[in-house]
Structures are given as C-alpha cells and as structure tokens.
Amino acid sequence: xxxxxxxxxxxxxxxxxxxxxxxxxxxxxxxxxxxxxxxxxxxxxxxxxxxxxxxxxxxxxxxxxxxxxxxxxxxxxxxxxxxxxxxxxxxxxxxxxxxxxxxxxxxxxxxxxxxxxxxxxxxxxxxxxxxxxxxxxxxxxxxxxxxxxxxxxxxxxxxxxxxxx
Amino acid sequence: xxxxxxxxxxxxxxxxxxxxxxxxxxxxxxxxxxxxxxxxxxxxxxxxxxxxxxxxxxxxxxxxxxxxxxxxxxxxxxxxxxxxxxxxxxxxxxxxxxxxxxxxxxxxxxxxxxxxxxxxxxxxxxxxxxxxxxxxxxxxxxxxxxxxxxxxxxxxxxxxxxxxx
DNA sequence: CGGCATCCTTAGGGATACTG
DNA sequence: CAGTATCCCTAAGGATGCCG
Numbered sequence: 596x597x598x599x600x601x602x603x604x605x606x607x608x609x610x611x612x613x614x615x616x617x618x619x620x621x622x623x624x625x626x627x628x629x630x631x632x633x634x635x636x637x638x639x640x641x642x643x644x645x646x647x648x649x650x651x652x653x654x655x656x657x658x659x660x661x662x663x664x665x666x667x668x669x670x671x672x673x674x675x676x677x678x679x680x681x682x683x684x685x686x687x688x689x690x691x692x693x694x695x696x697x698x699x700x701x702x703x704x705x706x707x708x709x710x711x712x713x714x715x716x717x718x719x720x721x722x723x724x725x726x727x728x729x730x731x732x733x734x735x736x737x738x739x740x741x742x743x744x745x746x747x748x749x750x751x752x753x754x755x756x757x758x759x760x
Numbered sequence: 761x762x763x764x765x766x767x768x769x770x771x772x773x774x775x776x777x778x779x780x781x782x783x784x785x786x787x788x789x790x791x792x793x794x795x796x797x798x799x800x801x802x803x804x805x806x807x808x809x810x811x812x813x814x815x816x817x818x819x820x821x822x823x824x825x826x827x828x829x830x831x832x833x834x835x836x837x838x839x840x841x842x843x844x845x846x847x848x849x850x851x852x853x854x855x856x857x858x859x860x861x862x863x864x865x866x867x868x869x870x871x872x873x874x875x876x877x878x879x880x881x882x883x884x885x886x887x888x889x890x891x892x893x894x895x896x897x898x899x900x901x902x903x904x905x906x907x908x909x910x911x912x913x914x915x916x917x918x919x920x921x922x923x924x925x
Numbered sequence: 926c927g928g929c930a931t932c933c934t935t936a937g938g939g940a941t942a943c944t945g
Numbered sequence: 946c947a948g949t950a951t952c953c954c955t956a957a958g959g960a961t962g963c964c965g
Contacts, residue, residue: 599862600809611815639785644768692762706900707786715792725915729904734905736867737870738899741896747866752890
C-alpha cells in the first residue's frame with residue numbers, strides 16, 4: 596500500500612463486494628452535474644463574475660447552444676439561479692447567479708486550478724488566486740475538523756460513520 | 761458583485777478582452793486529462809487501492825475497453841505509472857500506481873467527495889474520510905500560505921503575480 | 926441581446942467476442 | 946488475468962440560422 600492511497604477501514608468487506616458502489620459514492624454523484632468540460636468552464640466564469648448569457652458563452656469560449664444547455668442544466672441542478680432584472684430604462688434581462696450549492700464548489704475548482712498550475716504550467720505560473728486581505732496565495736488544503744493539516748497516507752475511509760462533530 | 765465571486769485585480773482589462781482565455785487557464789488545462797466521468801472514477805479507485813486492470817474496471821463499474829482507454833491516457837499523461845511485477849511463483853502482472861502528479865489530485869477528489877456529501881446526500885451521510893490519527897473528518901479547506909482560512913469573498917485573482925513565498 | 930432549433934461531427938462508453 | 950477488436954448507441958459540442 597503506497598503512501599498516496601487512502602486506508603480502508605479494516606472492518607469493511609473487500610471493495611469488490613460492495614453493492615451500489617457508485618450509487619453510494621459522493622464523487623460519482625457529483626459527476627452527474629459536473630461530467631462535462633463546459634460545465635466546469637461555466638462555473639469558472641460564474642466565480643469570475645459572469646452573470647449574463649453572452650458573458651458565459653464568450654468568456655468560456657463555448658458555443659451558444661452549449662452555453663444554453665449548461666446554464667439550463669446547472670440551474671435545474673440548483674447550482675445557479677436565474678433572476679430576471681431590469682436596469683432603469685433598459686428592458687428586462689436575465690442573470691445567472693451562483694447559489695450556495697454552486698458557490699460551495701469553490702474548493703473543487705480551486706484545487707483543480709492549483710493542480711493545473713503545478714503540473715501543467717510548472718514554474719511558468721500565469722495566474723494566481725490570493726487572499727485579498729493579506730496577499731498570500733491560496734490553495735485547497737486537506738484539513739481535519741480538529742484543524743490538523745493531513746498528509747496523504749493519514750487518511751482513512753469509513754462507511755456510515757458517526758461524524759466527528 | 762456577490763460574496764461568492766472571486767474579485768478581479770482592478771489592474772486587469774475586462775475579461776472579454778483577454779487573449780487565450782482558456783490556454784492560460786489551469787482549470788481548462790486540467791480538464792484536458794480529467795474531462796470524463798471514467799477518468800475521475802479510475803483515479804478514485806487508485807486512491808482506494810486498486811492497482812490492477814480488473815480492479816479498476818470492476819470497482820469503477822466501467823467496461824473493459826473504457827478502463828483500458830482511461831488507464832492508457834492517464835498513464836500517458838503521467839498520472840499513473842505502469843509497473844510490471846512478479847509475485848513468487850506467479851506470472852508477470854502489471855500494476856498501475858499513482859505518480860506524484862496523480863496523487864496530487866487528492867484535494868480535488870476530496871473536495872468533490874465532500875461537496876457530494878453535503879449537497880447530494882445531505883444529512884444521510886454514507887461514507888466519510890477521516891484523519892487516521894485523530895479520527896476527525898477531513899475536508900479540502902481554502903487556506904492561504906499564511907495559514908488563514910479564507911472565506912469566499914476574500915479571494916482575489918491576479919495575473920503573472922510574484923508568488924508570495 | 927438572449928436565447929432555441931437544426932444539422933453535423935466527434936468523443937464517451939456499453940456489449941460482445943476474441944487473444945496472449 | 947489483462948487486455949484488444951468490433952459494433953453500436955448516446956452525449957458533447959461546433960456552425961448556422963432563426964426568433965422574441
């Protein structure tokens with residue numbers, strides 16, 4: 596067992612025998628909404644401030660039909676909300692804004708962002724996301740509820756646990 | 761501007777005018793390897809301890825051709841390494857093990873795992889990943905290099921920064 | 926401006942069968 | 946056991962055009 600693997604609770608049966616291996620997996624369920632490239636890109640633009648149809652299509656560099664499909668799916672899945680609004684003197688527009696559910700994907704997107712910087716761009720960093728009030732770069736850090744930074748190799752998978760509160 | 765959006769460095773031009781908006785984006789580049797559901801599932805199983813072809817196909821619940829395609833792509837992309845090995849008295853087998861590059865996706869997978877638990881399963885938690893030495897649940901927490909836990913709304917996007925070290 | 930309808934091409938992925 | 950080959954179906958996504 597390598598140090599990068601997650602330890603399995605010794606009380607668990609071998610994984611091959613698990614029923615509903617994907618139905619019970621939160622990663623698999625998350626992929627139900629997030630399995631396409633364009634979904635990630637639309638969410639990226641939502642975090643970067645896009646709110647209108649055109650902005651999503653243009654900034655994510657996807658076609659309008661794809662933007663329409665993604666915005667609809669993400670809205671139906673509850674990650675975005677569609678708000679009609681009207682600026683004074685303008686006609687009614689729609690804006691798409693992140694819900695709490697959508698906004699909670701920030702750590703996922705940030706983790707992906709950082710991974711790409713480290714392993715695709717290497718030292719040729721092109722962009723950065725920082726803590727506005729102190730200026731230091733941010734990352735998604737594996738941390739336990741007791742505040743410990745947890746190295747890979749100290750992770751253990753459990754089923755139906757009593758959550759540590 | 762909502763609290764869930766990432767602030768843009770005021771010195772930056774409007775995003776619509778950026779050239780190579782995707783070429784320079786680490787998220788987009790990461791999606792080059794990770795845009796399919798099966799790629800996430802194969803990596804999930806690698807973290808859960810799978811090393812052999814059969815294990816990946818069976819535990820991820822994907823067909824053999826798909827498993828073969830994903831293992832090949834992930835190996836070529838440097839996330840997995842294929843090692844021939846031989847147990848005493850057995851014939852030669854291949855095992856696929858996470859490289860440092862692949863293992864570094866753990867925060868991403870963990871963030872997705874936690875998101876699914878919170879928003880798909882809600883309170884009906886089915887599984888948990890914990891800090892083995894203290895028992896507390898772990899999560900991918902947005903943290904800056906100075907150790908601050910950074911709330912959404914305090915994030916700022918910069919281009920070509922001098923990294924805070 | 927903010928979409929949707931249509932058409933087309935490519936990619937993802939299952940089933941089955943076969944091979945070293 | 947560890948794949949590959951073939952076939953087929955569906956999903957992703959671009960291009961174009963239309964429409965309120």
